[in-house]
Amino acid sequence: MWRKIIPGVVAAGTAVYLGFLIVPHGPAVKAGENGTFSNDCCGTFELSDGKMILNGETSVRYTVAADANGPYILPRIDVGTMPDHGFAVDGSRSVRKLRLDRLPGPTRITLYEGIIPYVFTRKAPRRRE
Numbered sequence: 670m671w672r673k674i675i676p677g678v679v680a681a682g683t684a685v686y687l688g689f690l691i692v693p694h695g696p697a698v699k700a701g702e703n704g705t706f707s708n709d710c711c712g713t714f715e716l717s718d719g720k721m722i723l724n725g726e727t728s729v730r731y732t733v734a735a736d737a738n739g740p741y742i743l744p745r746i747d748v749g750t751m752p753d754h755g756f757a758v759d760g761s762r763s764v765r766k767l768r769l770d771r772l773p774g775p776t777r778i779t780l781y782e783g784i785i786p787y788v789f790t791r792k793a794p795r796r797r798e
Contacts, residue, residue, distance in 0.1 A: 702733055702742065702769065706778050706789035710752045714789065716742070723748065723756045733772070741766040742778065750782050 707713040712724040721729045721744060731744045747762040769775040778789045 702772065702775055704775075705792045707792050708787055708789045710787060711750045712755050713792070714756070721748070723758070727756065727758055729758060733769075735772070738768070740769040740772040740775070742769065743767075748780070750780060750787050 702716050703718060705713055705715045714724070715722040716731075719730055719732065721731050721742070723729065729744045729746060729748060731742050733740065733742055735741065743766055744764055746758060746760045747764050748767070749757040749759065749762070749765070751757045765781065768779040768781075770777040770779075776791045780787045780789065
């Protein structure tokens, strides 16, 4: 009898494990940060459900959280600025917080490069005609 039960339990456990690996997991709660933000120095980045797209090319995953200083975005790898060249993505540096002015629906995101703040403002969504 155990010869039939044990393989069944192993097969069911394997199926559940593979299900967790295959099914995409999004954020548990939507923070309302989605949108496109721009700055003249570096270009634009688009936030979309945990995925940050820099100048339409590079993609970086992120999470939204808050601390005593307010809400922020924490990328998985460091995102910095290169004035007049765009963004610098560096996996060897410690990650910096991108500060949001409010949640939900932030209108500004501030990225500090040393002591210099780069303020990215929300672009108005395109109107559908």
